[in-house]
Amino acid sequence: MIATKEKPGGVAASTGHAKVIPQSNTFIFESQLIIDAISYLKANLSVIPVDPKTKKPVISTWLQFKETPMTIQRAEKIFWPGIGIICGEVSGNLETLDFDEKAAWLDPWSEIVEIEAPGLVDKLTQQNTQNGGKHICYRCTDIEIPGNQKLASDKIEVDGPGKHIFQGKEHVAFKEGEKSFIAPCFIETRGQGGYFLAAPSKGYEIVNGSFANIPVITSYERDILIRSAKALDVSVKAFREPNYSVNGSDRPGDIYNDRGDVKPLLLSHGWTEAGTRAGYDHYTRPGKNRGVSGSLIDGKIFYVFSSNAAPLESEKAYSPFSLYTTLEHGGDYQAAAIELKKQGYCSTNDIEPTKNFWESPVLLEKNDTPKLDTDLLPGIIGDMARAVSLETETALELEAGLTLSVLATACQGKMIVKIKPGYFEPLNLWVWSFLDPANRKSSVLIRITKPLNEWEKQKRLELDPWIKESASKRANQEARIKSLRGSYGKAPQEQLKEIEAEIADIEKNLIEVPVYPKLWAQDVTPEHLGTLLNNHNEKMAIIAAEGGIFDILAGRYSNGVANLDLFLQGHSGDPVRVDRGSREPVFLNNPALTLGLSPQPEVLKGLMDKPGFRGKGFLARGLYLLPKSNLGYRGLETKPVPENLKLDYQNLIFKLLDIQPGENEEGERQPFILNLSKQAYQEWAEFYMVVEVELREGGRFEYITDWAGKLPGAAARIAGLLHCAKQPYQPWTQEIDIETMRTALDIAALFADHALIAFDFMGADKSLDQARKVWRWIDHGRFESFTKRDCFNALRGTFPRVVNIEEPLKVLIERNYIKENPKEKKVGKPSVIYSVNPEIIGGWL
Incomplete structure (x- = not known):
């Protein structure tokens, strides 16, 4: 027996297949782990050493094995506390279903699969996990295996917002109406790039089949497995639907959502009942004799996961009103609302107005801006925004707007969101929070932007010796050139070429003096902004507690002529040339500009009248927030932001700021691409179509089509930023998931509510x-x-x-x-x- 000691990085000093006990006693493992790891490699599985306690790889170079499996020789030299198997193409198109929370939903899932594909579950490789869960493994070679996906989550009511522990795991609550819920995931996949711990790692045991002979299934069989899991998802939300009032009454769609029974509706359109499992009803689509094509959650939300259920769409959750409209009225929501009122779905009991009947007036003023849900902003950025709001006693919308602006400052120019082929959105944002003076806007700005200042200070200290040395060498070169030019007129003819050659050589090799990094500014002219963008990798932010930049842009320093082009191109990322008077012009290929402003509400009144602001699309690019002032309601007992939260927030922003953009083959900067998951794209597409309908004459956005037309793109940008905050380490290696997209769309919907009031205040209608x-x-x-x-x-x-x-x-x-x-x-x-x-x-x- 050969005893070895682990070297730094997890590489053992000996290749012996023996029991190894490192001096730290962190891991104790048997030679069987190495033997099995090698056998898995021989079975075309890419494996990595993983700590069973933390479930994290113990070697820093593991990412390369997502592309190519390690060699057997290397496997023999690695310390194996546990075995992780990487899924996806590298392991022969391997995919694994992970049943968490004590595998509570394994039996109902198996029953649903058995209805449509008898015996399918029994032929799959299965293992028990250390926490009482289950892994179901298979290969599917006739499709491209997607990344990790959450398939089914529960929806559990909790006693308020914030964080809650369920089954030993922490979950952040979300609100629906007045209630708070958590959504622990019960079934998810391990797909392309993901990995799972495998037997004989401690706590894992194969109970059916083997990893040496994982079965290959068809894409049709895989579809059954995935659909059967989604049939159990109770956390789905119905997509946002247009709704209509009829003759000023309450909206019939809302009343139908509350009182309507969709079971007779489904049966009348050919859907058949497929039994009750996990506490709610399942249905088979028309034209099919068995299997589950849709699930009715809590008797209200009908979730469709069949791709052949037209006119209903796959991966879509329908409220009663949207289901009724789609099946009975071909998607015409206004016609559906009118018909529902005739059927009695109205607060006025279907009383028809007469010449003597008056309905309540619909208010001319729109001053009731909805508040930001305290739990809408996720993770560290949400915790920081809420904590600063409590400390300063200010409306949360102010902190949210500035936090998103700081996040955009850290991410812009480095990553872009790919929505579909040929359509990308950058990550810079223009967020404008309008609030009166004396609302502690400067105090909030100082707290939220502190990581930007600290990062700049840190980089100045790091770069100061190099910059000073470069400046000194540059000064010496320029002094030498000046001296040579001074002697040129007096030099003999035979020395002139030598002087010319030396000057040319020095000029050719003039040292470029780097500038100290600058992330953000406050009020700057367009000309100076061009210089800042040119000096700082074409990225800049303007973050200010007031709106002086609007006066500058309106022509305060340019004879009353609005100079908007650079700002407009900085929002979209299009190339632009900036003329700077007597100095050489600046050419920017892909500028990225973020605006985080907190002007006074009175500024709104004049924006529409500033030449070019509406016509050129400047006002259409801003995301508006009109927080309610807390003046008169503030106390003296405030709660300071916890120091550990300040540090976590700063570390997050630092990680994102330290990301360097990629490069193409020519060495030019090229942003990394953030991809949407299939479900996230479908959610975004639903939102896009709802907005599109409301752009029509008589629609909600009739008078702000220029702004609302950009809303889906802004939602994608917000999703990208939230994803980066959630995955600050190489965020482009993971897809933007549906939960992140849903949060982004909720935030975008809030911006829409505020924009309608802002444009109304400006006199758009x-x-x-x-x-x-x-x-x-x-x-x-x-x-x-x-x-x-x-x-x-x-x-x-x-x-x-x-x-x-x-x-x-x-x-x-x-x-x-x-x-x-x-x-x-x-x-x-x-x-x-x-x-x-x-x-x-x-x-x-």
Whole structure:
């Protein structure tokens, strides 16, 4: 027997297949592990040594074995505390289903598989795991195995937001309405690039088949396994659907979501019941005799995972209203809402309005901006934003906007999100949080941006000797050139060529003096911004507690002419040339500019009137937040940000800042690509289509199509940033998953709510703005009725012709503020008389 001592890096000094006990006693393992590791290599499996306690590889070079298996010779020299098997192409298209949480859902999954493919589960390689779970292994060679995927999660109500421990693991709660939930994953895959611990590692035992002979299944059989797991997923959320009110009543779709029963609807469209497992009902699609094609979760959300269930789409969760609309009305939500109201799905019990019936007015003012859910921002960035909000007693939206801006500053220019072939989004953001003075905006900015300042300081210290040395050498070179030029006029003819040659040689080899790294600035002119971008790898951020940059861009320093081109190209990443007066122009190939601003709300009023701001698309690129001020509600007892959280936040930003972009074959900088998982893309595509519908005339975004048209792209950028915060080490090696995308879409939806109010404040909808002016006249005079001519005469300065007042009066009628009275039969042209809603009159008394 040969005893050996482990060398640093996990390589043993001897190749003997013997029991090895390192002096640290961290690991004790038998020679059987090495023997089995080698046998797995011979069976075309890529293996790595993994610590069974931490489930992490014990060698730092393991990533290379995701591409090519290690040699047997190397395996013989490595310390093996446990065996990890890498999945995907490197192991013959291996994929593993991981049943966690004591394999609680293994039996219902097996039952569903057995219905459609009897005996399939029994032929797969299976092992028990150290925590009571189960691994189901197979190969599928006729498809490309995707990366790790979460297939089925539970949805468990908890007693509030924050972190909760379930089955020994920590989960962050999310909110639905007033309730909080966690979603522990019960079934997931280990796919391309992933790995799992394998027997005979401590706590793992093969109970069916062997790793030396893993069965190969067809893509059809694999589809059954995956679909059967997804049939158990109770954490899915119904996609965001358009909804419509009918004649001003509550939205019938919301009421149908609450009261409607979709079981008769499914049966009437050919779906058949496939039994109840894991506590909810499963269905088989029309045209199929067995198997599970969709699941009805809690009697409300119908989750479809069959690709042949048209008109229902695969990997999509339908609310009762969206299911009814798709099956009964071909996706026409407005027609569905009208029909549902006829069926009694309305708060007014389907009372038809008459000339004597008034519905409640739809408010002209939109001041009630929704708050950011305290648990929406995930991980460390969410913890930091919440902690700073508590310490400074400020609205969380302010911290969220600045945190996203700092995250974008750290990631921009290094990575891009690939949404589909040919469509990429960079990771820079423009986030504008409008808040009045005295709301401690500067205090929040200092805390959130501190990692940027600390990183700059650290780099200055590291680079200072080199920069000073380079500057000194450059000064010497320039002094020598100056001296040579000074002697050139007096030198003999035969020395001139020698002087010229020396000057040319020095100029050719002039040392480039590096600049101290700078991540962000505050108010800068476009010309100076061009210099900053040129000096700092075409990346820069402008983060400020006020909005002075808007005045600069509007032409404060350029004779009133807006200079927006560099900013616009900095948002999209398109090439741009920056002319700098007497200095040489700057050419930027792929600029990345982040804006994190906190102007006063009054700034909004003037933005629409600044030349070019709307027309050139500047306002369409911003993400708007209108936090509610806490002034008047603040106390003296605040909770400081924990020091360990400050450190965790700083370390996260540092890791992202230290990432260097890749290079192409020509040595040019090239950002890494963040790919979406299939489910994440489908979720994003659903969001895109919902937004697209609302861009139509009469849609929610009718008056801000320029802004809303960019919203899906902004959502993808946010998803990329959240992914980087979640995976700061080489984030491009993992796909953006569906949970990250859902969070990004929720944040994007919040931005949409705030943008509608911001643009309304700026006067994007002229007819609505004019209706407010008419209503102010009515309200000030307390007129219970009035004529069109009375209104025109009073507001002639605003509306030069009678025809100009018709559109705002129409808006007031549509919003139930006023009604046109029936015309009286009499000689001559009758006066047009309007009555005011009695509900409003009652409020005047």
